[in-house]
Amino acid sequence: MSITTGDSVTLEYTGRLDDGTVFDTSQQSVAEEAGLAEAQPDREYTPLTVDVGAGQVIEGMEEGLIGLEAGETDTLTIPPEEAYGQPSDENVEEFETDELRELLGGQLPEEGAYLEAQxxxxxxxxxxxxxxxxADFNPPLAGETLTFDVEILETN
Incomplete structure (x- = not known):
């Protein structure tokens, strides 16, 4: 039976950028090969279960799952507009150095460090x-076309 909006779907996936770089996966072996497992040693790599239409994954992923069936594999190519959008200058925040230093208890972050907003x-x-x-608060994958290799394990 084909996946429709409202179905619960369990899948394995690997996400790649245009240059082939793996940025996320549900599979331990792929994570190890791509160096992701080292960067996130506490993460468990397991199949993903989503409710299609509930906004749990990016728009292009949800749309790409519709019509697939259990046991099927597919490659989904998702443009930025259906993923994380384009980078925007509106997402770059400017702070006065002295005020930020005071907020951070006397410390001042260096370029490349990360700040967490409220x-x-x-x-x-x-x-x-x-x-x-x-500080640039654009999503790290903004502006990227994403390619996902998916394998549908189960639908309900």
Whole structure:
């Protein structure tokens, strides 16, 4: 039976960028080969279960799952507009250096460090000088076309 909106779907997946770099997977062996397992040693790599249409995964993934069946494999190519969007200058925040230093208990982050906003989002510090600190809160995969190899294990 084909997957439709409202179905619960369990799948294995591997996500790649246009250059072939693996950025996420549900499979331990792929994570080890790509060096992801080293970067996240506490993560468990297990099949993903999603409720199609519930917004648990990016739009392009949900749309790509519709019509597939248990046991089927497919490659989904998802443009930025159906993934994490395009990077936006609106997502780059600027802080006064002295105010940020005070907020951080006297510490000042270096370029490449990450700041966490009150909503839990993380921004990479992209500029630090005597007057201003800029942090980029765009999603790391913004602007990227994503390719997912999926294998549908089960549908309910």
């Amino acid at each position: 909503d839990g989002s993380q921004g990479e510090v992209v500029h630090v000088d005597d007057d201003t600190v800029r």
